[in-house]
Structure formats: C-alpha cells, structure tokens
Amino acid sequence: MMIDLDMSPYAAFVWAAWAISAAVLAGLCLRALAASRRWRHTLSALEADRAAGDEA
C-alpha cells in the first residue's frame, strides 16, 4: 500500500481536520513545556535568593 495524499473532492475537509488537530496538539505541547520551563526557572531563582540570604 502507498501513501495517498490526493483527497479530492474532500481535500478541504480532510486537510483542515488534520491541520487543526496538528496545530492544537502542537500548541498544547509548546504551552506545557514553556510553562514548565518558566516555573522551574522562577523556583531556581527564588531558591538561589533564599540560599544567598541564609548565607548572609
């Protein structure tokens, strides 16, 4: 079996469904990873501040 990319006459519906799905899933992944990175960075900064304060 070969990959069939000719969706006519329903190309607009099929490709729109796949494109929207890909965009939403990619958006979810990027958002989750960006939030994880941001909060880890904030926590590290706070803990470093706290450690510096304790030493002082």
Add this chain to the structure above:
Amino acid sequence: MRFTAPLTPWLWSLALCLLVAGATAAFMAPEDYQQGDTVRIMFVHVPAASLGLAIYAALGISSFFSLVFRHPLADAAARAAALPGAAYTALALVTGSLWGQPMWGTWWVWDARLTSVLVLFFFYLGYMALRASIDDEQKAARAAAVLGLVGLINLPIVRFSVDWWNTLHQPASLLRADGPSLSAVYLWPLLIMMAAYGVLFLALWLTAIRTEVIRRRVVTLRARRALEA
C-alpha cells in the same frame, strides 16, 4: 512525582513516534467505498472524542480524591487535566463538524451525541473559569472539584446517547458487545492514533502536574518571603 521526571521524556518520544506511525497508516488506508477520503477524518476525530471523555473521567476521579481526602496532588491532577481535556473535546467537535458537512450535508445538528459532547466541553470551560474566578486557591479547588464531580453525570450520557436516542451520529463502532465493526485496514491506524493521543495526554498531564507542584512551591516561597520582610 519524582518517578515521573525520567518517564516524561520517554512519553513525549513515544507519543511522537505513534503520531507519525498513525498518520502514515491513516494515509495508507484505502478510501472508504461510501465516504471516500473523508474516512481519514475519523483518525483524528475518534481519538480526540474518546480522550475528551476519558480525560474528564480522570478529572472527575481526581476531583473526588481532592474533595474527600484533601490530597493536594489530586487537585493538581484535576487542574492539569482540564486544558488538554477541553482542547481534545474542542478538536472532537471541530473535526466532527468537518466530517459532518460532506457526509451529512450539515456542520451541526442538535442530536443527543453532539449536544452532550458540547455540554462536556462547557463543563471543561466551566471548571477552568471557576478556578480562575476565585482568588483563594483552597476555595477554588473545592468549588471546582464539586463541579468536576457533577460533570461526571454527563459521561454515560455522551457514551450511550447513540443507543438511548435516535441520532444522526452513527452508533459505536469500537466498543460493541460483538466486537469492533471496523475493517482491519481502518481499525489498526485508528488504534495507533488513539494510543498516540493517549500517550501524548499522559506526557502533557505529567508535565502539567509537575509544573503545578512547582508553581505551588513558588507561591509558598513568595508568601514566606513576604512574611519575613
């Protein structure tokens, strides 16, 4: 939560591999003799709809543990499930609409299945809106957990709507007493895509739960610092 840290990158990788394999298999499957190429919408619509339902079950069960046992991790799990669940349900609605127009001749009908899935989507939105609208995190968690539990009532309605009422939406093709009604050429790509969506949700969920735990630690540290100042 510590064991999830080494597990999460594997889940991301597995989800990506399954998505690539599922998409390849989906476009290798033959055209359906009745639906033509629109059958390929099934490979993104059914996984999104199934996961939208399953994620709400996870949200509801987490809400139960949060409400009854006051376990903070259960609340974090419920909160972390809401956005992916809403996104999956929205995808089910949009891709279903894109499938409905060429096959049924309409983007939308108020039949029991479509309407109950729309209600499910509103439960997700309501859950997130309620959490965001209450400043006190404990009160927000309790109120949202109650809403999360109430929403569980809708799950059997979504699941059995096609059996209980006459709907334009077709009856179940996978979870049937006499086995799946789908031909193997469609069943396998569909199962791979469902696994991909499921593993992707697990990766998203674990990442979001860890992020929520870190966020709470940050809030605690900031509060402690404000008290010390």
